[in-house]
Amino acid sequence: MRVVNTIADMTRLRAAFGAETLGFVPTMGYLHAGHLSLVRQSVAENKCSVVSIFVNPMQFGPSEDLERYPRDLERDFSLLKPLGLDIVFVPDVGEIYPPAAQHGTTVTVYGPTERLEGAMRPGHFTGVATVVAKLFNIVRPTRAYFGQKDAQQVAVISKMVSDLNFPLDVIACPTLRESDGLAMSSRNVFLTPGDRATAKFISGGLFAAEALWQAGERDAAVLESVVRESLRRGNFVNIDYVAVVDPLTFDPYTPGSTAALIAVAARVGTTRLIDNILLSCVSRL
Ligand code: PAF
Numbered sequence: 001m002r003v004v005n006t007i008a009d010m011t012r013l014r015a016a017f018g019a020e021t022l023g024f025v026p027t028m029g030y031l032h033a034g035h036l037s038l039v040r041q042s043v044a045e046n047k048c049s050v051v052s053i054f055v056n057p058m059q060f061g062p063s064e065d066l067e068r069y070p071r072d073l074e075r076d077f078s079l080l081k082p083l084g085l086d087i088v089f090v091p092d093v094g095e096i097y098p099p100a101a102q103h104g105t106t107v108t109v110y111g112p113t114e115r116l117e118g119a120m121r122p123g124h125f126t127g128v129a130t131v132v133a134k135l136f137n138i139v140r141p142t143r144a145y146f147g148q149k150d151a152q153q154v155a156v157i158s159k160m161v162s163d164l165n166f167p168l169d170v171i172a173c174p175t176l177r178e179s180d181g182l183a184m185s186s187r188n189v190f191l192t193p194g195d196r197a198t199a200k201f202i203s204g205g206l207f208a209a210e211a212l213w214q215a216g217e218r219d220a221a222v223l224e225s226v227v228r229e230s231l232r233r234g235n236f237v238n239i240d241y242v243a244v245v246d247p248l249t250f251d252p253y254t255p256g257s258t259a260a261l262i263a264v265a266a267r268v269g270t271t272r273l274i275d276n277i278l279l280s281c282v283s284r285l
Pocket of ligand 1: 027150
């Protein structure tokens with residue numbers, strides 16, 4: 001496993017891989033078992049695999065947690081080493097955003113960015129799409145792997161790849177959960193034991209909504225109210241949204257359409273958590 005810090009080295013090594021399949025897992029580091037499952041899938045499905053670790057300032061709003069976002073490169077390297085990947089690309093901020101690029105080109109995806117996370121975090125998805133487009137151009141993967149926990153991010157990147165004709169497949173991988181149901185996230189490190197006891201009411205509500213869906217319930221308001229009821233039992237005070245949406249467009253779910261996803265964002269203590277469950281299968285863009 002080689003650690004590469006510059007775009008020039010990454011480009012040179014990428015060229016040496018030639019036409020072999022290349023799997024890519026973009027991350028912001030502080031890796032957990034969810035990330036490692038993406039890396040394992042990439043290594044199993046491709047001749048070469050690259051992971052990037054880059055905390056992307058462009059996707060954090062001015063009052064968000066860029067400064068306190070957890071970072072531990074040595075820990076990340078030791079988790080990645082046994083997995084058999086080829087390269088960890090760890091550029092610094094100046095490498096990705098040199099002064100000339102700072103007020104230059106950005107990538108804005110319309111459509112799936114308008115609601116939920118897009119509405120709560122203005123500019124977030126432009127930051128994500130811009131850095132992912134840059135990383136795709138630098139790494140030039142054949143397949144890129146993303147966690148379904150960030151379902152709206154998957155929809156935004158899939159749309160960008162389709163609209164801008166990136167020659168690669170976006171692979172969405174299932175959310176991994178802790179034993180109490182909490183979706184794995186680098187930010188879980190901020191949760192106190194008390195926060196953890198509260199947080200599990202998010203997945204509890206989603207599982208209850210999923211059971212109702214499987215029993216035939218298709219009324220979005222009913223499905224959403226089951227999740228809100230669970231959050232009430234967990235004494236949540238700050239709920240950003242609970243919504244049943246189309247998993248590709250993130251438009252509100254319309255009864256009769258087969259694809260649906262129920263998504264939640266809520267705050268516990270000082271930490272904002274998001275989670276979702278796919279209620280039925282989606283064919284990719
Ligand atoms: O999901 C993440 O960790 C980030 O949004 C990503 C895709 C690495 C872009 O910075």
